[in-house]
Amino acid sequence: MDAYEKKIYEILKQEFSPKNLEVKDVSGGCGSMFAILVESEKFKGIPMIKQHRLVNEVLKEEIAQWHGLQLQTKGI
């Protein structure tokens, strides 16, 4: 992971203590499009849209600068 990917990774790790976490820059290193996977207990029992909103909230400032985001979340 490059420095920026790591930054996002750490933010999510701290917030969700996930069992599985993947952060990938899919914009060819431009930092403008990301594919993220977060599987955490914190997502158990809440609808997917709510799970995504939680991630959006935590990464609000970063996402505002991105062109796109592929997000997969799961409660495990």
Next chain:
Amino acid sequence: MPVTEIESESQFTELTKNDATKLIVLYFHTPWAQPCQTMNQIFKTVADSKASDNSISFLSINADELSEISELFEVSAVPYIILIRNSVILKELSGADPKEFINSLNQFSSSSSTSTSHNGPTPLATATATKPQTTSQPEEESEDAVQERLKKLTTAAPIMLFMKGSPSSPQCGFSRQLVAILREHQVRFGFFDILKDDSVRQGLKKFSDWPTFPQLYVNGEFQGGLDIVKESIEEDDQFFEKALQAAA
């Protein structure tokens, strides 16, 4: 002449102001847009093939860096090509269609004709994307007015898709995929091209508290973007039918 990459606005002004007979081909691109990669090659190849033709000028413009020029021509999506002669816009092409580009080029380049009298072709700014079925946007809009308009827009059809581009010409991979899913499930939906209206584009993000597009609404209720709709339909084949019934 082969492709000239524009580095500054002054250079652009310099290269476009003088010659009244020259056909100027403007190519707007950005480094991050996927379709631009393909179009970059094509543009270069076509320009090189016309290298000996001095009546055509090929100018390449990074739409992000030279945003003033993009705004001047109201370029809202890349790749975007504009053909100009004598300060008159002859044709505008949105998206990456090499055939269309070459046809337009041949249509307007007149290497053989010697036009000394300027009849001046009528300004033909043809937008290729279809117009969304909404009212035209007012000059100044208050926040409340925008929210009101959004409420109307999100309920314009039982299923409304706010996307980049149109279903026949999506300007983004995610938008394209979501349209494909809707069509696959034979869902009737209305759409709105957020690239054509910046106040909706920004306002809707606040309205749904969601940072990205595409956005799907069922009976005025925000459902999610591509990822969520994909998951939802994988979990339940009847996702759309149920959503329609639920919110009604």
